[in-house]
Amino acid sequence: MRVVTGFFIFFLLMIGVDGPLVAMSRLGCLGLGAAEVWVPGLGYGISRQWDKAIVFGSSRLITSSLAYSSYDTIYYQDDPDQIYQTVDKANTESGKTETRVYLNKETWDANYYSSLNFNLLLISLGDLYQHSCKPNTETYDLMLSPFRFDHFYKKWEFWIPIGVLIGNFAYFNEASEKESETRVRYFLKRGLKESDLRRDSFPKYYFVGVGEEMFFRGTLQHYFFETMKDSWGGSPAASRHLSIAAASVVFAAGHDGNGFTADYFWAFMFGIYEGYVYHPSLESFDLMTAIAVHSWWDLLVTYTILNSAEFTESQAKVKIPLLSIGFRY
Numbered sequence: 474m475r476v477v478t479g480f481f482i483f484f485l486l487m488i489g490v491d492g493p494l495v496a497m498s499r500l501g502c503l504g505l506g507a508a509e510v511w512v513p514g515l516g517y518g519i520s521r522q523w524d525k526a527i528v529f530g531s532s533r534l535i536t537s538s539l540a541y542s543s544y545d546t547i548y549y550q551d552d553p554d555q556i557y558q559t560v561d562k563a564n565t566e567s568g569k570t571e572t573r574v575y576l577n578k579e580t581w582d583a584n585y586y587s588s589l590n591f592n593l594l595l596i597s598l599g600d601l602y603q604h605s606c607k608p609n610t611e612t613y614d615l616m617l618s619p620f621r622f623d624h625f626y627k628k629w630e631f632w633i634p635i636g637v638l639i640g641n642f643a644y645f646n647e648a649s650e651k652e653s654e655t656r657v658r659y660f661l662k663r664g665l666k667e668s669d670l671r672r673d674s675f676p677k678y679y680f681v682g683v684g685e686e687m688f689f690r691g692t693l694q695h696y697f698f699e700t701m702k703d704s705w706g707g708s709p710a711a712s713r714h715l716s717i718a719a720a721s722v723v724f725a726a727g728h729d730g731n732g733f734t735a736d737y738f739w740a741f742m743f744g745i746y747e748g749y750v751y752h753p754s755l756e757s758f759d760l761m762t763a764i765a766v767h768s769w770w771d772l773l774v775t776y777t778i779l780n781s782a783e784f785t786e787s788q789a790k791v792k793i794p795l796l797s798i799g800f801r802y
Contacts, residue, residue, distance in 0.1 A: 482559055497772050502606040510596040510598050513537070516601065522608045543583035550580040550662060569656040574732075574782075578665040587678025599687030603695075615691075618764035625762040630750045635765055638773040657782040666783040674775045684725070684766025689744070690751040691760045694720035698752065709755045717748030733778060743770075764792050768777040 509516030514530015517523070543549060551554055555575065562570045586799045600612040618624075661667065697716035701707040707715070721744030730736030735743060751763040 481744070486648075502513065502601060505606050506598055506601050509533045512596065513594075516597070516606075518610065520601075520606050526602070527611070529593055529735065531595050533590050536593070540583050540590060543579045546579045548577055548579040549583055550575075550621040556580065557732050565656075567656055572657045574657065574659045576659065576661055576665060577663040578669070579663065581665055581669065581673070587615075587675055588677050589680055592680040595684035595688040596680075597693045598776075599684075602689075602692045612687075615760060615764060616688065618761040619679060619682065619762055621765065623748055624698075625765055628759075628762055630753065630763055631766055634746070634770055634774070638770065638777070639713075641774075642775060648772035657778055659782055659784045661784060661786045663787075667779075671779060674779065675772065678771035678775050681769050682766075683764050686747065686751070686760060686764040686767050689720055689724045690747060690763050693723060694748055694751060695758070713752055713755060717745060717752065721745050721748055726758055 505516035505520055507516075513533035514526040515531035517526035517530060558573045558575070560571045560573060562568055565571050596612065596616065600609070604611070614621075641713060659667070659670070661670075694716050697719045698712050700707055701715055702711035706710075721741050725737045725741035728735045728737060728740035747763050747767060750766055751760055752758055
């Protein structure tokens with residue numbers, strides 16, 4: 474469903490509202506986007522971007538295969554209520570209100586690889602739209618944005634949210650020692666380990682920041698701004714503010730608050746902030762800083778939760794046959 478939704482938005486962007494002549498000129502790039510959605514690497518191959526066909530295409534094929542192999546088991550948990558449960562402090566031995574996370578390896582792997590796959594797709598769609606499907610190397614630079622401190626180390630837009638999170642980290646450490654505060658407890662099953670969560674969370678949330686900002690800010694918000702300003706005749710200043718709000722509404726719609734993800738309201742507010750980071754003035758756009766803020770925000774929040782949590786691991790029994798012969802194609 475997320476792949477279909479992403480391509481539907483991409484379709485509207487490529488067709489646009491600028492008139493039939495411009496729409497016709499975008500149909501070829503739209504076709505490449507469709508090819509990239511359904512056959513990873515095909516759109517890049519047709520446009521002769523062989524490096525990206527190999528890098529993005531093979532990465533998406535691998536992650537989609539790994540995700541499907543975990544989805545297609547009886548152990549996959551498709552109901553978030555099975556995974557996340559809140560227990561009042563009156564009913565816990567710790568005397569704290571507990572958020573309990575019941576998670577097995579199949580569910581973690583399915584969500585991990587599908588997240589990587591989806592955000593690689595968002596990067597590809599953003600790349601194709603922003604460069605009119607022409608070969609470029611800028612996308613590789615943008616993927617390294619969280620480590621481009623040379624670009625944003627003097628920007629207060631980056632350091633304000635990071636400062637908030639550092640303060641939150643200190644609060645979480647203090648809270649974990651207080652009997653009246655909440656506690657997060659992970660119950661890991663079927664071979665899933667705490668080390669797996671810590672290892673996989675970095676690439677997962679790193680790419681969430683890159684993919685979502687490439688698509689929602691670098692593509693969707695930019696499209697809204699140009700359309701409102703050039704096609705609808707709005708003033709540049711009004712178009713800037715309205716495009717930030719419109720992109721934030723779409724961004725918020727993709728967040729439902731399940732688990733530790735943001736709900737609609739906070740996702741909208743975060744989208745507003747990121748919108749102004751990306752478009753700080755009428756003449757400038759700064760996608761690199763927007764990506765860095767998003768990636769580091771998600772990473773710091775995730776590891777703050779993990780560092781303050783308690784873990785119980787229940788390893789699955791492994792049966793090893795004495796003899797196994799088979800063929801796989």
